[in-house]
Amino acid sequence: MPSNRSHTIHKEHHHFGWNNANPPKLKVAPGDRIEFDTIDASGAQLGPESTLADLARLDFGKINPVTGPVHVDGAAPGDALKITLHEFAPSGWGWTANIPGFGLLADQFKEAALHIWKYDRSSLAPAAYGPGGRVPLKPFAGTIGVAPAEPGLHSIVPPRRVGGNMDIRDMAAGTVLYLPVEVPGALFSIGDTHATQGDGEVCGTAIESPMAVSLTIDLVKGANLRSPRYTTPGPVARHFDAKGYEVTTGIGPDLMAGAREAVMGMIDLLTAKHGLKPVEAYMLCSVCGDLRVSEVVDMPNWVVSFYFPRIVFE
Amino acid sequence: MPSNRSHTIHKEHHHFGWNNANPPKLKVAPGDRIEFDTIDASGAQLGPESTLADLARLDFGKINPVTGPVHVDGAAPGDALKITLHEFAPSGWGWTANIPGFGLLADQFKEAALHIWKYDRSSLAPAAYGPGGRVPLKPFAGTIGVAPAEPGLHSIVPPRRVGGNMDIRDMAAGTVLYLPVEVPGALFSIGDTHATQGDGEVCGTAIESPMAVSLTIDLVKGANLRSPRYTTPGPVARHFDAKGYEVTTGIGPDLMAGAREAVMGMIDLLTAKHGLKPVEAYMLCSVCGDLRVSEVVDMPNWVVSFYFPRIVFE
Numbered sequence: 278m279p280s281n282r283s284h285t286i287h288k289e290h291h292h293f294g295w296n297n298a299n300p301p302k303l304k305v306a307p308g309d310r311i312e313f314d315t316i317d318a319s320g321a322q323l324g325p326e327s328t329l330a331d332l333a334r335l336d337f338g339k340i341n342p343v344t345g346p347v348h349v350d351g352a353a354p355g356d357a358l359k360i361t362l363h364e365f366a367p368s369g370w371g372w373t374a375n376i377p378g379f380g381l382l383a384d385q386f387k388e389a390a391l392h393i394w395k396y397d398r399s400s401l402a403p404a405a406y407g408p409g410g411r412v413p414l415k416p417f418a419g420t421i422g423v424a425p426a427e428p429g430l431h432s433i434v435p436p437r438r439v440g441g442n443m444d445i446r447d448m449a450a451g452t453v454l455y456l457p458v459e460v461p462g463a464l465f466s467i468g469d470t471h472a473t474q475g476d477g478e479v480c481g482t483a484i485e486s487p488m489a490v491s492l493t494i495d496l497v498k499g500a501n502l503r504s505p506r507y508t509t510p511g512p513v514a515r516h517f518d519a520k521g522y523e524v525t526t527g528i529g530p531d532l533m534a535g536a537r538e539a540v541m542g543m544i545d546l547l548t549a550k551h552g553l554k555p556v557e558a559y560m561l562c563s564v565c566g567d568l569r570v571s572e573v574v575d576m577p578n579w580v581v582s583f584y585f586p587r588i589v590f591e
Numbered sequence: 592m593p594s595n596r597s598h599t600i601h602k603e604h605h606h607f608g609w610n611n612a613n614p615p616k617l618k619v620a621p622g623d624r625i626e627f628d629t630i631d632a633s634g635a636q637l638g639p640e641s642t643l644a645d646l647a648r649l650d651f652g653k654i655n656p657v658t659g660p661v662h663v664d665g666a667a668p669g670d671a672l673k674i675t676l677h678e679f680a681p682s683g684w685g686w687t688a689n690i691p692g693f694g695l696l697a698d699q700f701k702e703a704a705l706h707i708w709k710y711d712r713s714s715l716a717p718a719a720y721g722p723g724g725r726v727p728l729k730p731f732a733g734t735i736g737v738a739p740a741e742p743g744l745h746s747i748v749p750p751r752r753v754g755g756n757m758d759i760r761d762m763a764a765g766t767v768l769y770l771p772v773e774v775p776g777a778l779f780s781i782g783d784t785h786a787t788q789g790d791g792e793v794c795g796t797a798i799e800s801p802m803a804v805s806l807t808i809d810l811v812k813g814a815n816l817r818s819p820r821y822t823t824p825g826p827v828a829r830h831f832d833a834k835g836y837e838v839t840t841g842i843g844p845d846l847m848a849g850a851r852e853a854v855m856g857m858i859d860l861l862t863a864k865h866g867l868k869p870v871e872a873y874m875l876c877s878v879c880g881d882l883r884v885s886e887v888v889d890m891p892n893w894v895v896s897f898y899f900p901r902i903v904f905e
Contacts, residue, residue: 381887435892436842443894444886447838476896481888503856504842508901509835518826524761525820528750532846536887542817570882570895572758573695573850574795578749580757581884582790587822 279493280308288314288487291342291468295431295441297424297460301348304462307496310363313344315468317372317487318419325370325393332374332391341433341442343420345466349494352463357500358423360454360465364491365416369398371472371486373560380481381540382559390556394484396472403589404472404484407553410589412473412565413516417449418490419469419483426459440505444483446474451510457502465494473516477568477583479540480559517565517586526571527581535581536568543583551590565589593807594622602628602801605656605782609745609755611738611774615662618776621810624677627658629782631686631801632733639684639707646688646705655747655756657734659780663808666777671814672737674768674779678805679730683712685786685800687874694795695854696873704870708798710786717903718786718798721867724903726787726879727830731763732804733783733797740773754819758797760788765824771816779808787830791882791897793854794873831879831900840885841895849895850882857897865904879903 282305290302305311317323320339323331349358375390377383396404396414403411422440425431436443440456448454456465467490474483523546527538540562547558562585571580596619604616619625631637634653637645663672689704691697710718710728717725736754739745750757754770762768770779781804788797837860841852854876861872876899885894 379888379890435889436886436894437892438842442886442889443840443842444889445840445894445896446885447836476883476885478886478888503859504840504852506837506839506856506860508837511835512828512832513836513898514826514828514832518828521823521825522761522827523820523822526757526759526818528752528757528818532850532884533887536846536884538818542820545817546820568884568887569790570846570850570884571760571790572750572756572792573847573882574693574792575748575750575756575758576693578751580750580759582759584827 280306282306283310285312286344286347288316288344291316291344293339293342294433295424297428297464299346299464301346301462301464304348305494306350307494310491310493311347313467313490315344315470315487315490316342318469318485323372327372327393329389329391332389341420341469343466343468346424346464348462348464349496352458352496353461354426354459355499355501356458357455357497357502358458358463358465359495359497360456361493362448362450362452363493364450365488367398367416367472367486367488370395371484373484373564374482375480375556375560381479381537386556386559390560392560406561407557408551410561412589414473415449415516416470416472416488417446418467419444419471421448421454421467423456423458424460424464438504442469444474444478446476447509447513452507454505454507455497455500455502456505473564475564475566478563479568480563482563484564517588520587520591522584522586525583528578530577532579532581535579539581539583543585594620596620597624599626600658600661602630602658605630605658607653607656608747609738611742611778613660613778615660615776615778618662619808620664621808624805624807625661627781627804629658629784629801629804630656632783632799637686641686641707643703643705646703655734655783657780657782660738660778662776662778663810666772666810667775668740668773669813669815670772671769671811671816672772672777672779673809673811674770675807676762676764676766677807678764679802681712681730681786681800681802684709685798687798687878688796689794689870689874695793695851700870700873704874706874720875721871722865724875726903728787729763729830730784730786730802731760732781733758733785735762735768735781737770737772738774738778752818756783758788758792760790761823761827766821768819768821769811769814769816770819787878789878789880792877793882794877796877798878831902834901834905836898836900839897842892844891846893846895849893853895853897857899
């Protein structure tokens with residue numbers, strides 16, 4: 278039940294990592310609407326004019342700040358927060374990087390790379406990339422979660438039962454997310470907003486882009502969720518799908534090896550067809566290619582497929 | 592370059608397993624069009640009137656026959672076959688089963704179950720399932736491949752570098768598939784046709800349905816493919832996506848465990864919401880739910896998501 282109450286929480290109210298001892302920066306009641314201002318995943322260490330030298334100086338202690346935490350009246354362990362995502366107001370710029378040591382093919386891409394994106398924040402027209410590429414945008418929040426029950430400071434990087442850095446590209450306008458509550462008040466935070474991303478986020482970064490997010494928080498008492506779940510109000514890939522896909526596969530007994538093989542195949546295809554450097558193709562795969570499990574039952578070999586939307590180059 | 596030649600190969604010309612010593616049943620030139628008649632994955636041991644008792648008597652030596660092999664003039668190791676899928680003419684019936692010992696959750700679903708589907712072969716209107724469910728159809732070939740270089744008989748069940756039982760739900764009309772050739776003449780076969788399936792084929796069977804398939808075989812000399820790849824002519828999930836999705840997640844350091852957790856979550860949701868028995872929900876997940884890798888880079892936890900199309904119950 279939406280209330281008539283609305284709140285704003287500014288980006289100055291952020292934290293690094295999850296800790297249920299963090300004092301709430303805002304208290305709301307179920308049904309309240311909140312406008313969050315977020316900082317990009319670099320913690321504002323990168324900007325629209327940044328270069329590779331700035332990437333090299335990145336202080337990893339300051340990555341992925343999340344705005345919050347927000348205390349929700351009456352939320353208790355065993356409940357679920359019901360988050361309805363209303364609107365994303367992107368900033369018009371973003372960055373994608375290959376960060377050494379991070380990403381699905383970290384062993385193959387050891388050199389840092391950085392791409393700065395400019396896009397039209399009002400039209401959200403596809404963003405230019407390399408020779409002739411245009412990447413459709415669909416803004417969403419990469420990190421959205423609540424504080425874990427376990428005391429102490431927990432890294433922001435891995436997602437958990439309570440959500441967090443899930444990097445699910447469908448955490449976009451209209452989606453309703455249910456998160457398991459583990460501490461009184463839930464302590465909700467959000468950040469790591471992306472202008473767009475494919476399933477998998479294979480190079481480890483998306484179009485990292487600060488933006489404002491408007492959402493409603495509600496409460497489902499006694500939901501006892503095992504892990505996060507969500508509902509989308511409609512299609513999830515219409516921005517990508519109109520011209521079909523180029524698809525590469527990885528076939529074998531290990532899903533991770535299959536994922537790597539499929540992505541390597543796509544990098545080969547994109548470099549051959551469109552004159553991208555391998556690392557440029559890898560970053561492009563991260564922002565718009567989708568990793569799917571085509572079959573996981575034909576023992577002992579599974580098929581992982583990587584879907585690259587042809588609309589990017591057509 | 593399409594030729595004007597067309598051929599028909601009847602279902603009597605089938606084989607069990609892959610073996611490059613199988614004599615060709617048909618010889619074609621690149622560019623030829625071929626109509627294949629196929630047998631369902633039970634090898635015609637199940638029919639529209641079958642019961643659980645018939646499933647229990649299944650002879651697994653006769654499962655998954657493929658129609659072929661077809662020898663392609665001039666095909667040599669290192670080339671790729673280029674298969675353009677034109678049309679599927681489904682039979683109007685199909686079966687989905689939980690077969691003990693087979694499937695993503697075989698440890699949890701130990702009892703055999705069988706569902707016989709009837710659908711309109713001309714309109715391909717969504718097929719009824721359980722209380723109020725309607726499953727959109729998109730016919731395709733589950734098994735499509737060429738003979739492996741390694742001599743001897745190889746099980747039909749696992750897919751390989753040369754394709755085979757890939758169970759990729761987008762091997763549908765319009766798709767162009769490239770398969771690595773490993774033996775002279777390629778020795779192409781096809782079968783295991785499905786009226787529809789989701790990504791993952793989680794219970795191990797789809798809507799198993801005999802049908803005729805029309806396709807053109809062409810040759811790409813010296814393609815040197817590492818594994819199969821394909822191009823789709825347009826969107827791949829429009830039959831599922833109009834009403835959005837219910838999505839469950841599995842979060843943790845192992846993709847297989849994540850896939851299992853996500854599917855278990857969806858079975859719980861479908862049984863609670865729609866009054867299905869767990870095994871009925873499991874089979875429904877197999878025919879229309881999609882398994883995706885949402886992120887595979889936020890060390891050490893990955894997110895696997897299972898997308899169930901809301902249109903089935905709306």
